[in-house]
Amino acid sequence: MEKLEHKLSQEIKKAFVELFGNELDEAQIQLQKTRKEFIGDLTLVTFPFLKITRKSPEESAKLIGEFLEKNCDIVNSFNVVKGFLNIEATPSYWIDFLNSTHQTDRFGFAEPNSKERVMVEYSSPNTNKPLHLGHLRNNFLGNSVARILKANGHEVIKVQIINDRGIHICKSMLAWQKFGENTTPESEELKGDKFVGNYYVRFDKEYKKEIASLIESGVEEEEAKKKAPILLEAQEMLRKWEAGDEEITSLWKTMNNWVYSGFESTYQTMGVDFDKLYYESDTYLIGKDKVLKHIETESFYKKEDGSIWINLEADKLDNKLLLRSDGTSVYMTQDIGTAIIREEEFHCKNYYYVVGNEQDYHFNVLALVLQKMGFDWANGIEHLSYGMVDLPSGKMKSREGTVVDADDLMLEMRNTAQEISEDLGKLEGMDAADKDGLFWKIGLGALKYFILKVDPKKRMMFDPKESVDFNGNTGPFIQYTYARIQSILRKSDSDLKEVKLDIKLLDKEDINVIKQLYNFPEAINDSALQKSPALIANYVYELVKIFNHFYQNTPPIVKEKDDNIKNMRLFICNKTSEVIANSMSLLGISVPERM
RNA sequence: GGCUCCGUAGUUCAACUGGAUAGAAUAACAGAUUUCGGCUCUGUUGGUUGAGGGUUCGAAUCCUUCCGGAGUCACCA
Structure with a gap:
């Protein structure tokens, strides 16, 4: 399945040769996702190319758009808003994409061990x-x-x-x-x-x-x-x-x-x-030998009292002690x-x-x-x-007893999940052990999601009251959507391996969900590059919102009479729930079949 | 004091790393569906992105000066 971005970049490159006689470097072409308020999937910003096109932004965009529409079979339509060229892919592209996910339940994941060890x-x-x-x-x-x-x-x-x-x-x-x-x-x-x-x-x-x-x-x-x-x-x-x-x-x-x-x-x-676990008591002496070996190297030096230092002033840092005068290690030496x-x-x-x-x-x-x-x-x-x-009360300070204990907090989250679940009374027939497992899933899901959805680099506020909220951008909200999809799948009991996907069956709501599914591999890649689980959290939340919109505006699937439509929608539901579960598992959160 | 990081709706967070009219959630109010799970969906209200200056087609994002906050500058870890 060729990525939309890749295919379009190549076509845009051709367009520049054809229209403006200019050979573009592919790296120059930056396609971004079209904002929701406009029609389209990807957007080319034309401003950087005006020197090449020697035309106004609008006209440049129009020419490129026309070229793409004519020469590229996956382009459905285009529109130009103030120099932004919005390009919309064809429904058949989305169908092909959905088909390509048929074989695997690991959609979005890279080949294991295909990259370096870290x-x-x-x-x-x-x-x-x-x-x-x-x-x-x-x-x-x-x-x-x-x-x-x-x-x-x-x-x-x-x-x-x-x-x-x-x-x-x-x-x-x-x-x-x-x-x-x-x-x-x-x-x-x-x-x-x-x-x-x-x-x-x-x-x-x-x-x-x-x-x-x-x-x-x-x-x-x-x-x-x-x-x-x-x-x-x-x-x-x-x-x-x-x-x-x-x-x-x-x-x-x-x-x-x-x-x-x-x-x-x-x-x-x-x-x-x-x-693997390392114990400081095993390693704290080892750094010492390593440091002593480099004492002759530039930047390392010994003071009269026998302590050993490194001079990092050239790198705009100061002098740092590596071994104490009595020869023992400090934190740095151990590391x-x-x-x-x-x-x-x-x-x-x-x-x-x-x-x-x-x-x-x-x-x-x-x-x-x-x-x-x-x-x-x-x-x-x-x-x-x-x-x-x-905390809302300020910084955690152990001496002032304002530290929130990890065990206490997790248990509290579990208990809150229990209260809310029992109020809703959807758990008849579940035995006590399963219930207990479920309460932990929900409580911990709420806690983990609450913490991980925030950009790691940023200082964050933990409000215990807000963290046990189960509405809005929360873990349980996402878990709930998953459980609801499972309920649909249980009721319909179709064999999704044989599903025939056809453009004629597609509704706008279906396509919206498919498009967000399409973004999953990129979400994994981005969050891996940035080492940020928050990007996964944002992604899955967006997916869930789009799915709920689809769910609300689509006639009941279970009662759908046209088998082809029914099975296609079930297939979309199934893929969505799979991506939800996989996203959540990347956050260390599990999803329940019922809740 | 030196260095580093951070200031975005009332509040908690986004913003594809320089792109379009800065978006969600929450709270409040109004509505939809009420027979696939109402822990759902739709709307309204809410902003001089801490302040000023600069860079450019274009700045929350880059540079600079202030203001405010945090961290760090140990022969602690």
């Missing part, structure tokens, strides 16, 4: 507290981008690095030692991550208490923050950990495992997974090491890091340092920087 890193939490709303955006984005890249033909490896060591986990460990009284997640009937998170909070409470009493006894605030005994103890614990102290190591393992099992259950609810390990293991074309935009600077530096080390593949490093999630 890696997507996302999630990458600290192990001292539970996941929250910010992590949800991260995980939904990362998982969706991975699916989209895969759909676009890439081999995709999903990874995360778990920040399992450092002062933060020591704080939780210390608080548990002091106040835990040998309780466990099991004994308290708490998820492991929540359990450990409580001790992190407990640490902070004690720490503040100590600071306050130090200040009261006359110590300066800055000094008090550094000298609080419980903090010193935590730092001592970190030193012991790094020295391999047995008791500390064993406690560390126990507490991390509690956290992992908690995370695992959260990931399962979210519906995300990974092909350098991890990046190198990944390259050695997987040789990817691109390494995508789904990390919040507060780390823009960090990733600029990371890519640059690796390039200075002479790694060509570092050019493939790309930071998929996304904006923070704000």
Whole structure:
């Protein structure tokens, strides 16, 4: 099936030779989609060509339009509005297109593994507290981008690095030692991550208490923050950990495992997974060796105290520490090491890091340092920087208790879905387990769609009230449309493999739906290039709106007497529902047969 | 303070990356269908795209100066 854009470009090229004696470069021809208020499918803007045509915009457009109408059999008609040439394809082109989707249920997807291997890193939490709303955006984005890249033909490896060591986990460990009284997640009937998170909070409470009493006894605030005994103890614990102290190591393992099992259950609810996990405790020493190897290279230097730096002033960045004076690694060093390990293991074309935009600077530096080390593949490093999630009350702050917990939020969405569904009472005869699964589908669909429809780069507002709305541009609205189509298909029970498609049967409403189906491959491609699930969300919403319009303005299909028309419409319904389901699955959202 | 990013209907978001009269949703109001699922469809109201200047056939988009907001500038991660 030759793309409309491609075919028309070639014809336009011919038109320029014929009409104006000019050989155009195909890249110069930019066809855009015709806006809804005009008749046509694709539009050629003539302004850039006026120097070649030496005629007015209107006249140029008219000449080209006439040429196309005469010489190109897929052009049905054209019209000119102020120098914009709107071109309409023939109904038979759309029929041919629809026919071409007959064979496959993977319409729009590129051949698997036809493109380069890429890696997507996302999630990458600290192990001292539970996941929250910010992590949800991260995980939904990362998982969706991975699916989209895969759909676009890439081999995709999903990874995360778990920040399992450092002062933060020591704080939780210390608080548990002091106040835990040998309780466990099991004994308290708490998820492991929540359990450990409580001790992190407990640490902070004690720490503040100590600071306050130090200040009261006359110590300066800055000094008090550094000298609080419980903090010193935590730092001592970190030193012991790094020295391999047995008791500390064993406690560390126990507490991390509690956290992992908690995370695992959260990931399962979210519906995300990974092909490979990296642990900071495994990789944090590796970057050090790599850095030391390059100490002689330009830009790298050593200070008198033994610390190692890189000078990036030539690239308009500043000097960056890579190894501390005591020889230990910093965050940057670990990321350098991890990046190198990944390259050695997987040789990817691109390494995508789904990390919040507060780390823009960090990733600029990371890519640059690796390039200075002479790694060509570092050019493939790309930071998929996304904006923070704000609440109506403002920014989330863990210390002020305004953090929205991931598990709580997902459960709340599920429960809201239940309330609404039960009010509508469409679920008679469904057993309890199926109902439960359905409520999760709807609740999570609402949440994921709400977050993913926004351009990742932009900061977004999360209003819990609005997110559970099931009307308008929402996940459940799209799911509902899917379920309704399934209901039609169940009732009619035709064999769609034998459907004969004929131009004479086509109505305007049918064509509108077909045209939007036609846009699906492009939507996948665009969202893959931009790494933006929002483009898929916008696409499928538009499809659903067009379909609902079709549905409203078409006589009941199930009762249609003309079998040819009936089967054609059913075929369109079926294709639409398939594209809805596939679009939603790219967002990590599943669609229900009933709801 | 230096650097980076962002300011679009009351609100939440779009705008095919420089194209036409800046579109949806939501809220409010008015209507349609009421026998394929009313979680549907159609309409009305709502904008000096933060402000000024510039670039050009053409600017929400590019350049520039202000105003407002966020992030970042750690021997934290």
